[in-house]
Amino acid sequence: MSVKKADRGNHALGLLVLRRSAAAVGVVLAVSVLVFAATELAPGDAATARLSRAGDASPARVEALRHSLGLDASPVVRYLRWLGDALHGDLGVSFAQGGNVSEVLADRALNSVILAVAAVVVLVPLSLGLGLFSGLRAGRRSDRIVSWGVLALVSVPEFVIGTVLVLCFATGLGWFPAVSALSAGESPWARPSLLVLPVVTLVSACLAQNVRLVREATASAGRGEAAEAARLGGVPEWRVVARWVLPTAVVPVLPVMARYVSYLFGGTLIAETLFGYPGIGAALVEASAGRDAPVVLAITMIVTCVTVALNLLADVLSVVFNPVRGTEA
Numbered sequence: 001m002s003v004k005k006a007d008r009g010n011h012a013l014g015l016l017v018l019r020r021s022a023a024a025v026g027v028v029l030a031v032s033v034l035v036f037a038a039t040e041l042a043p044g045d046a047a048t049a050r051l052s053r054a055g056d057a058s059p060a061r062v063e064a065l066r067h068s069l070g071l072d073a074s075p076v077v078r079y080l081r082w083l084g085d086a087l088h089g090d091l092g093v094s095f096a097q098g099g100n101v102s103e104v105l106a107d108r109a110l111n112s113v114i115l116a117v118a119a120v121v122v123l124v125p126l127s128l129g130l131g132l133f134s135g136l137r138a139g140r141r142s143d144r145i146v147s148w149g150v151l152a153l154v155s156v157p158e159f160v161i162g163t164v165l166v167l168c169f170a171t172g173l174g175w176f177p178a179v180s181a182l183s184a185g186e187s188p189w190a191r192p193s194l195l196v197l198p199v200v201t202l203v204s205a206c207l208a209q210n211v212r213l214v215r216e217a218t219a220s221a222g223r224g225e226a227a228e229a230a231r232l233g234g235v236p237e238w239r240v241v242a243r244w245v246l247p248t249a250v251v252p253v254l255p256v257m258a259r260y261v262s263y264l265f266g267g268t269l270i271a272e273t274l275f276g277y278p279g280i281g282a283a284l285v286e287a288s289a290g291r292d293a294p295v296v297l298a299i300t301m302i303v304t305c306v307t308v309a310l311n312l313l314a315d316v317l318s319v320v321f322n323p324v325r326g327t328e329a
Contacts, residue, residue, distance in 0.1 A: 020315050024308040028301070032086075035300045036079050039293040082297065091301075092294035094287075101298045105280060109302065112272070112279035114188050116264045118195050119202040123264065124257065127207060128250065131214020135249065136241065138219040146211065154208035162201040162274040169197065180277040198271040206260045213253050221248035261310055 073081070082092060091101035134146040153161075170178035180194040188195055221227060227244045231237070269281035276282070280299045287295035 017312075017316060020312050024312055027308055028304055031304045032083065032297065032301060033079070035297055036075075036082070036293070039291070039296055040075050082294070086297075086301065091298040094295050095290070095292045097292075101294050104295065105283060105298060105302075108278060108280045108283045111182070111188055111277065112268050112281065115195060115198055115202070115268055115271070115277065115279055119199045119264045120261055122199055123203045123206055123210065123260070126203070127210035127257065128214055130207075131211045131253075132218050132246070132249070134211065135215040135218025136222060136245070138215075138222070143215075147215070150208035150211045153204050156204075158201060158205045158270050159274055161204045162197070162271060165197045165200060166274075178275070180275040182278050194277070198268075198275045198277050201271045201274070202264055202268065206264065210253075210257055210260055213257075214249065217249040217253050218245060221245045224248065 085092060089102075091105075093099065094101050094104045097104055130146055130150070134143045137143045166178045169175045176193050176196050178197075180188075180198055182188065182191075182194070222241075222245050224244070226248075227240050230240045230244055235243075268277075268279055269284065271277065272279040272281035273285060280302065284296060284299045286292075287299065
């Protein structure tokens with residue numbers, strides 16, 4: 001009986017993965033079409049913008065550059081050409097810089113990954129720690145202090161928090177640099193102080209929700225029948241927390257936290273722009289201003305694929321840790 005039940009569970013999980021994977025492919029394709037259409041509707045022209053910076057935007061030169069970049073083909077042909085190349089790992093050539101997009105974005109993408117990973121390393125243990133601390137003291141003064149603190153964070157826009165951090169810790173105290181600029185080829189790990197303010201800004205956008213989720217799950221588990229029965233049986237409180245409260249509270253929160261992790265990988269734009277951090281978020285702003293469609297498309301697809309993959313992982317975790325709720329979803 002248990003073997004058949006396990007087989008049914010694995011079958012349901014496989015169907016869910018197939019269903020969500022097909023939906024994920026559809027989302028990625030839809031985003032690519034929308035972003036390509038947006039680059040087409042944007043005013044200006046990549047060839048004109050590039051030659052204007054060089055000081056020679058004569059009609060003949062513009063037309064010749066348009067032809068060399070393939071901009072004289074119809075939008076449908078250019079999209080299908082780009083899609084076919086992208087499926088083979090070729091993201092095209094940057095209109096503004098003339099180099100391969102993969103090479104242009106290699107350092108920028110790595111910088112963004114480092115920033116996002118650093119934010120995750122701070123977010124996850126801090127969310128679990130504060131949430132467990134608050135949930136185990138539900139209703140007490142310490143619980144109210146934590147709850148009001150995270151509520152204040154979630155009500156303040158991310159760029160406001162970043163600006164306040166710069167004013168206090170960069171301009172005022174001088175502890176950290178206000179601009180996280182890097183030399184060409186320099187890794188952020190060479191100067192970790194550059195990551196502090198951007199990481200704190202990113203974490204502040206997700207911390208409140210995660211702490212509240214962990215807090216509610218912990219408080220509920222602490223009032224559960226298993227925990228109460230253990231206490232009545234004379235089990236020490238630390239063993240009650242470790243054996244019954246923690247697993248019950250943390251495991252259901254993991255899928256939700258995975259979705260917030262996806263935000264950190266896709267939501268670095270504000271932090272990178274505010275602090276001048278050389279990641280793909282800042283590169284997206286520069287490429288949009290320069291009408292560099294291949295770079296815009298590449299960055300959008302990278303962020304979309306990472307976000308979709310992490311959301312798919314969250315869906316799978318939902319089924320693994322809570323099969324009934326995951327299957328209904």
